[in-house]
Amino acid sequence: MxxxxxxxxxxxxxxxxxxxxxxxxxxxxxxxxxxxxxxxxxxGQNAGSLHFQLEYRMMEQGLDQARVAAEAMPLHLDSAKRWARLGDELGESLGVVQTGGLMLAENDEQADLLYAKSELERSWGLDVRVISGQELRTTAPYLSDTVVAASFCPIEGKADTRxxxxxxxxxxxxxxxxxxxxxxxxxxxxxxxxxxxxxxxxxxxxxxxxxxxxxxxxxxxxxxxxxxxxxxxxxxVPLALTMTATMKTAKFIPHLIQHAGTKLSLKQSLDGNLLIGGGWPARLMIDDAGNPDFARKPELLRHSVAGNARAAARVVPRTGNIPALRTWVGTTTVTPxxxxxxxxxxxxxxxxxxxxxxxxxxxxxxxxxxxxxxxxxxxxxxxxxxxxxxxxxxx
Ligand SMILES: Cc1cc2nc3c(=O)[nH]c(=O)nc-3n(C[C@H](O)[C@H](O)[C@H](O)COP(=O)(O)OP(=O)(O)OC[C@H]3O[C@@H](n4cnc5c(N)ncnc54)[C@H](O)[C@@H]3O)c2cc1C
The missing domain is CATH 3.50.50.60 (FAD/NAD(P)-binding domain)
Known part of the structure; x- marks a missing residue:
């Protein structure tokens, strides 16, 4: 049988x-x-961000798009709790740190978006609020003066993708x-x-x-x-994306950093490397029939690496002084x-x-x-x- x-x-x-x-x-x-x-x-190729706020790509087209994306919030809330206890339940460390995430605004329009999307997220039960002025400087002294406000979500963080x-x-x-x-x-x-x-x-x-x-x-x-x-x-919908890791440096960023007006995710790994990503594209390989060829590595695009690095250094100036160690690409999927x-x-x-x-x-x-x-x-x-x-x- x-x-x-x-x-x-x-x-x-x-x-x-x-x-x-x-x-x-x-x-x-x-x-x-x-x-x-x-x-x-x-x-094994991703940025390891545990982001529970709506991401930039979910708000790029405005609040109507954000309202649709917010319907996934019950999954965000559930996952946040599961990541917090996964290592203990499994009996092995997964490098999970949930010390909070900041989504940054560098102008009034982006700050208004942060207020509106935070209200939307709170209506789904996410703990998130916008901070600015002295509170922002005290919470994240490593940020540049160009950052005028940030939405802070205390359960965000990172895990070790390796x-x-x-x-x-x-x-x-x-x-x-x-x-x-x-x-x-x-x-x-x-x-x-x-x-x-x-x-x-x-x-x-x-x-x-x-x-x-x-x-x-x-x-x-x-x-x-x-x-x-x-x-x-x-x-x-397949997306080929770019990541950069810098050399190790003394710990100075405890948060997951995202941006309300550009593609950016930035964090410091447990080993001290800065991990820079957030959706900058790589070029998907296409087969003879015109379909994406996932068996071949996407092509790294120089302007994505540079744009990603510039976005990181603008909001966290110390990033600009730390040499890159390596860049890589990976392919992920979203839905229509x-x-x-x-x-x-x-x-x-x-x-x-x-x-x-x-x-x-x-x-x-x-x-x-x-x-x-x-x-x-x-x-x-x-x-x-x-x-x-x-x-x-x-x-
Ligand atoms: C550069 C980059 C950065 C990202 N950053 C983040 C981030 O910071 N935070 C976040 O939440 N997400 C991020 N993502 C997205 C995240 O990595 C993916 O959504 C997630 O890893 C998908 O996990 P998975 O197990 O569903 O798929 P995968 O990790 O792709 O695993 C699917 C597996 O299925 C196998 N498989 C496929 N077909 C078959 C078959 N016919 N038979 C047997 N095996 C098969 C494949 O070989 C593969 O190993 C990022 C993605 C990339 C590429």
Whole structure:
């Protein structure tokens, strides 16, 4: 008789590893399939910001756009709590520090936006307020005089992207989860009352078949591609992004820094390096058919690195004196309406997906609600705004 596992998780980024760990804690029989290595893609390449305020890209088009993006706030609030206790529950440090985040304004228009978006966020329950004058200078003496106000959110912070997903994968394995790397899911078929997945071995062994009652898609930028294996449209928008890390320097920035009027995220790692990012683009590679080619590294753009560095040095002048150590690129995914895709796939019993947006920050909340759904329990929050089928309904 063929073995039918309880759950197969597709993808070994932060989400897949968090899912495997949470499900294994619940004694489910889990197989995690990762086509490359654990944490090889966005989850290991990102800036590690735990940002719970609305981000610049969610407000770039004004407050109407921000109101839509704010519908993800229940996920932000849930994730903030989960990150705070994840390391203790797992028994390994994930480098989580939640000492607060500041979103900066350098003129009156940006300050007005901060007041309006903070009011919106407070209406969803986020602890955030705008500070200026002496309070701002005392809170963040490292900021330049060009900064006139900042919205301060005490639960924001950072986590270590190099260690978070691997630690969760180790935790899952300790609890009995079967973590398989170099294992790419290339077909998914219904087989009676369960799913049958064809798995390609990265070392060249013949394809294997794995059977499971439940399938969790945690495939990041490959989500749309995995959706096609099930004949389901899961629209995502890939973004290639740039990061810079400076040499180590004495600790002077305890906060996560973002900006209300430009792409910027800035923080100091636990080792002392400044991590500079915030959405400056890299160039996605395109294949012969005109589709994004995620197998090839995006091209680093000189003007993105320079623009990002200038934005950082303008608001935190000391940044300009610290040499860059390295730059890198990575690819992530957002959705057409900026809200994540989280939930079951209509017409595909036992198949669930989550992706989109700042899914490092939101990963623990995504994983938690998917686990609840897989267990047949009502999720802690209303997921209708994140329904993966919402775009199909518009057609
Ligand atoms: C430069 C950069 C900076 C960012 N900064 C931040 C930030 O500061 N804060 C934040 O919250 N977010 C940030 N993000 C976004 C964040 O990194 C991603 O949203 C998050 O890591 C996605 O995690 P994931 O586990 O869903 O996907 P991934 O980490 O992409 O993992 C998906 C995995 O699925 C595997 N996979 C795909 N298809 C298959 C298949 N068919 N079979 C088997 N395996 C498969 C892939 O190989 C991959 O390892 C940033 C992204 C980038 C690129």
């Amino acid at each position: 063929k073995a039918v596992h309880d759950i197969v998780v597709i993808g070994g980024g932060l989400l897949g590893c968090a899912l495997a760990w949470m499900l294994a804690r619940d004694r489910a029989d889990i197989v995690l399939l990762e086509k490359d290595q654990i944490n090889q893609h966005a989850s 260690t978070a997903a691997p630690a969760l994968a180790r935790g899952a394995a300790r609890l009995g989860a079967d973590i398989r790397t170099r294992s790419e899911v290339v077909a998914i078929d219904r087989d009676g009352s369960h799913w049958s997945l064809t798995v390609r071995d990265g070392h060249g062994a013949p394809d294997a078949t794995i059977h499971a009652a439940t399938v969790m898609i945690a495939a990041g930028v490959w989500t749309t591609e995995v959706g096609t294996l099930l004949d389901v449209d899961l629209p995502t 309406d900026q809200l994540p895709l989280v939930g079951p796939l209509a017409g595909k019993p036992g198949v669930f997906v989550a992706t989109g947006g700042s899914a490092f920050t939101l990963g623990p909340a995504f994983a938690h609600v998917l686990v609840q759904l897989a267990q047949g329990r009502a999720p802690d929050m209303d997921l209708s705004a994140y329904d993966p089928a919402r775009y199909a309904r518009l057609q």
